[in-house]
Amino acid sequence: MAGQQLALTVLMGLVLVGVAALLTRIEDWRQYTPLAGGSAVAVGEDTGYGHREKPSGVIRWLTTVDHKDIGILYGVFALLALAIGGLMVMVMRFELITPASDVVSAQFYNALLTSHGITMLFLFGTPIIAAFGNYFVPLLIGADDMAFPRINAIAFWLLPPGALLIWGGFLVPGIAPAQTSWTMYTPLSVEQAHVGADLMLLGLHLTGVSATMGAINFIVTIFTERGEDVNWANLDIFSWTMLTQSGLILFAFPLLGSAIVMLLLDRNLGTLFYAVGEGGGPILWQHLFWFFGHPEVYILVLPPMGLISYIIPRFSGRKLFGFKFVVYSTLAIGVLSFGVWAHHMFATGIDPRLRASFMAVSLAIAIPSAVKTFNWITTMWNGRIRLAAPMLFSIGFISNFIIGGVTGVFLAAIPIDLILTDTYYVVGHFHYIVMGAIAFAVFAGIYYWFPIFTGKMYQRTLAKWHFWLSMIGTNVTFFAMLLLGYMEMPRRYASYDMVTVGPLEAQTLLHQAATVGAVILLVGQVIFVWNVVSSWLDAPKVTDTDPWDLKQSGLFTREFGWHADRLTAADGGEQQTVTDGGEKHEATDSPQPGDTEA
């Protein structure tokens, strides 16, 4: 047995050496300069815009350090994770059509529930934001690339192994996946003996390291790599939100990493960090987890808010109303987000004086969020609105954000929280934010910048179908969940035939409505995937240097200046091929200083 293992280990080592040798023979990696610019249009496409230094095919994507390529990699990864997380929840929704547990086992349901949460937050939410950030922050601030291109690549390449570890329990036969829920509360997560939970914790740790490296990169890039004409006063709103988000990551994720290591030690080496009695107890885990966990909410929502603040003015034909106040509210949310974590623990029996102070800060954080909503609506109020897909998703964001936000304010009040905690009301509330708002902003961003990162235009009718199905699906699903919460339906249950609170008939009906909504959502996302893939592959190239008619309202910005330069260069114009980043050229459409504001 031992001999066999030794032989296997040696064999694996030889295979790895062979792969390394093969790669060095195929391509000489060292010849590529990290700042080699280039177009990130369809794979292998030659636009003549400065990527002759790049290898072709798969090797390009494995070795790239170009911020736009890495942005595309992040985006593809995140959308795959969205599909996987979405399919997981579809199984759960079908399970909940009837009160009894008759589609999957309760254990498998718990595993899906755990994995759905972790996948959506860590493998879709954070990476898709990094996708936009990587692609567009350097373009928007006039930088050649990210400050640390290689670290940028490392940060991305930590994600796939992280994902494999997180899903390891499903992928490796013979070991059960983690069933801890995404909150991983102790003592359950310490005592659950599945190897899948260890793998998940390790994977989560990797994604945390990845996010931290990315955040450091964004902070340094925005501080030190801005173009000469970009200052703090005219820095665009999306970069402001990326900067604030990166600051939050820098303080939150390392703490999660430490807490996870302690949990792993408790699980595997018999330490007692979270042990009842000898150690800090389960409450220690909850404090550490939520000190990360609540800023994580804002880590996920601030850049989408930045996208909305960026897109709404461009389809309203006017500058963002109260730009400064939107920036201030972003910073205020960033600071306050570290002072609200214990509102997730109102029902744990912590000191009532502590609870009261956390309630006050939790209510206060609604103010900067409301300031943003106020400014978006005021921008639209006198605007010449064009209801293109990015704008539809932005308006959908506002509508869903209001519902998710108002339901959240009630949860911040201790007496209401004590009644509604651990019910579907909570699930409905935060899904209005994560699906109804964050994912909607992501879709708005994808459609808005589709001409830039694909060089093509999406199919408008399909995009509108995508919007309406998503809007209706979101509201049917999560509205039903809010009602389920009012009927005291507990969350995280695979079956509810034994639930004795509330009228079972009405609860079953609402669960069925939520499942119907989820199916509508699924159909919408299938249309989205079809639209993106078919448009990317088959649509004619965009030849318009200003596909959204931004010049008309004076809101033409740097990234579209870069797009215009690319088109001019591809047409055989006399323009000099330069590193990417939207540096100014003669006779181009590059915007002037100050254009980024709004």
Added chain:
Amino acid sequence: MSVRTVNRGRRVVLVVYLVVIAIAGLMGAILGATRPDIVDPVLFGVVQLPASPLGMAAYGMITVGIAIGVLLGAVAYVAARFDTHEPGGE
């Protein structure tokens, strides 16, 4: 900027406003129909409404309508007084 295109912005915002109020009303009606035993709608702590679908729908729509309506009024006021955007210019 024509009057029609300006009105479009306002129309979209008002539609979103009405949709949100309608959702509040729908929630009230469903709660009034399914859990009349646990609801006791007292509008602004003063006006007692019946614990019926209609009473709860009115409660939800009036409360949310006024709360968000005040903010919407503020939007209209601020947009009229302090919005300095010049179309076509920066």
